[in-house]
Amino acid sequence: MTIEISTATADDAAALAACAAVTFPLACPADSRPEDIRQHIETHLSAERFAALVDLPGHTILCLREQGGIAGWSMIVLDQPTDADVLAALSIAPVVELSKFYVHADHHGRGAAAALMTATLDLAAASGMPGVWLGVNQENARALRFYEKHGFGRVGTKRFRLGDRFEDDFILQQALPTRAASAA
Ligand SMILES: CC(C)(COP(=O)(O)OP(=O)(O)OC[C@H]1O[C@@H](n2cnc3c(N)ncnc32)[C@H](O)[C@@H]1OP(=O)(O)O)[C@@H](O)C(=O)NCCC(=O)NCCS
Numbered sequence: 001m002t003i004e005i006s007t008a009t010a011d012d013a014a015a016l017a018a019c020a021a022v023t024f025p026l027a028c029p030a031d032s033r034p035e036d037i038r039q040h041i042e043t044h045l046s047a048e049r050f051a052a053l054v055d056l057p058g059h060t061i062l063c064l065r066e067q068g069g070i071a072g073w074s075m076i077v078l079d080q081p082t083d084a085d086v087l088a089a090l091s092i093a094p095v096v097e098l099s100k101f102y103v104h105a106d107h108h109g110r111g112a113a114a115a116l117m118t119a120t121l122d123l124a125a126a127s128g129m130p131g132v133w134l135g136v137n138q139e140n141a142r143a144l145r146f147y148e149k150h151g152f153g154r155v156g157t158k159r160f161r162l163g164d165r166f167e168d169d170f171i172l173q174q175a176l177p178t179r180a181a182s183a184a
Pocket of ligand 1: 023024026027101102103104107108109110111112113114135136137140141142143145146149
């Protein structure tokens with residue numbers, strides 16, 4: 001199966017929302033309430049929201065494309081963290097946030113997520129910032145193992161709100177390759 005990775009445009013908004021609706025629940029703890037998951041998807045992962053995100057400064061979405069559809073997506077954000085727990089945990093600044101990373105279950109364990117991560121880290125490094133961080137639910141063992149395989153290390157914890165409950169996340173970071181300064 002041929003996959004391609006490229007930056008999202010407004011034309012991708014509906015397909016991104018469809019992908020997000022099936023992949024976001026995979027990242028939620030087993031005891032999450034279905035209504036909280038549904039509400040999160042409707043509020044934060046709608047086609048309208050994606051159409052806005054693709055034009056938002058400092059935000060870049062990469063799409064994992066196969067056979068005309070979207071099988072996964074990632075988003076990096078150049079805004080600096082403001083959460084006190086995140087600021088206390090990170091040892092690198094400034095940092096890129098790996099804000100979203102989701103791959104359809106049909107592609108798990110088949111290298112597609114690795115390809116998307118390589119492209120996402122390349123994009124993060126191109127920002128010139130020396131580090132990248134993310135938050136991942138502490139119960140998401142598969143994602144934790146995946147991130148650690150791709151160079152991230154645990155540096156702290158924070159909380160993530162889903163509905164009226166707080167979930168516990170690990171904070172992960174890694175250094176990005178710095179570019180040699182050009183000769184003056
Ligand atoms: C996280 C994700 C991108 C990883 O992609 P993937 O193709 O599944 O990743 P890989 O198969 O390369 O790596 C997963 C690793 O976790 C391991 N793993 C799988 N289930 C596991 C479990 N329950 N406990 C511990 N490790 C587990 C796998 O064996 C593999 O490790 P290995 O290569 O050393 O054998 C993908 O699973 C996904 O999109 N999940 C749903 C969305 C999500 O959780 N996103 C992260 C939000 S922060």
